[in-house]
Amino acid sequence: MVQKMxxxxxxxxxxxxxxxxxxxxxxxxxxAVDKTLAKxxxxxxxxxxxxxxxxxxxxxxxxxxxxxxxxxxxxxxLEIGKKKVIKSGLEDSIxxxxxxxxxxxxxxxxxxxxxxxxxxxNVKHLEKAFSExxxxxxxxxxxxxxxxxxxxxxxLKYLYDFYSFTLIPAVGTVISRDKTGIxxxxxxSIRKFPPAEPLKQLMHxxxxxxxxxxxxxxxxxxxxxxxx
Ligand SMILES: C[S@@+](CC[C@H](N)C(=O)[O-])C[C@H]1O[C@@H](n2cnc3c(N)ncnc32)[C@H](O)[C@@H]1O
Numbered sequence: 230m231v232q233k234m235x236x237x238x239x240x241x242x243x244x245x246x247x248x249x250x251x252x253x254x255x256x257x258x259x260x261a262v263d264k265t266l267a268k269x270x271x272x273x274x275x276x277x278x279x280x281x282x283x284x285x286x287x288x289x290x291x292x293x294x295x296x297x298x299x300x301x302x303x304x305x306x307l308e309i310g311k312k313k314v315i316k317s318g319l320e321d322s323i324x325x326x327x328x329x330x331x332x333x334x335x336x337x338x339x340x341x342x343x344x345x346x347x348x349x350x351n352v353k354h355l356e357k358a359f360s361e362x363x364x365x366x367x368x369x370x371x372x373x374x375x376x377x378x379x380x381x382x383x384x385l386k387y388l389y390d391f392y393s394f395t396l397i398p399a400v401g402t403v404i405s406r407d408k409t410g411i412x413x414x415x416x417x418s419i420r421k422f423p424p425a426e427p428l429k430q431l432m433h434x435x436x437x438x439x440x441x442x443x444x445x446x447x448x449x450x451x452x453x454x455x456x457x
Pocket of ligand 1: 232235276277278279280281282283300301302303306328329330331345346347348351352353
């Protein structure tokens with residue numbers, strides 16, 4: 230069901246992201262990529278890569294001596310990602326591949342860093358996805374997870390609820406001409422996703438050490454970092 234929604238929204242996904250976040254998603258993604266500490270020559274993985282925004286930022290950071298794998302379950306999202314990769318002239322640095330976050334097609338300890346942006350909220354078994362990201366990260370490497378969360382301030386929560394349950398479904402559905410209800414699903418999935426502190430604990434339980442998180446933009450986004 231979730232995959233049908235992403236297929237329907239794929240064509241206008243980037244436009245919707247930019248309109249609905251007032252462009253701030255670019256800043257969140259750049260910040261997450263900085264936190265990977267990836268450098269020239271690093272081998273990195275972007276899970277739930279969608280239209281490859283984070284993969285493209287990673288490729289610019291690791292340069293042509295490094296490599297980026299961009300993995301997503303949805304062919305329509307990834308197809309748009311591939312076009313963007315070609316348009317950015319980064320096709321030698323990024324390989325886009327269909328894959329499931331819950332059973333990644335890579336050997337153990339392969340990547341210097343792994344990112345997942347606004348993706349884990351959609352996977353079926355969260356622990357499995359984090360175990361897989363842990364498995365493919367080399368010892369000492371980092372997993373950086375960017376995900377929406379609920380602000381703690383009551384005032385911001387009130388504004389955020391109004392914004393996400395009224396404006397996002399209305400604007401998102403019109404822009405994407407969607408009939409699947411993805412822009413109703415996305416805000417409600419945030420409410421069902423673990424808050425930042427339990428997510429930190431979950432990462433710890435799946436084997437990461439020194440897990441920490443930062444809340445961004447008034448606490449609507451949480452950035453978690455775990456070290457293998
Ligand atoms: C909200 S989009 C985020 C895309 C991109 N990371 C970004 O930040 O713009 C979530 C993506 O997760 C993908 N996804 C959901 N479940 C997945 C899974 N089990 N394995 C791989 N990708 C998955 C969806 O197909 C979708 O492209």
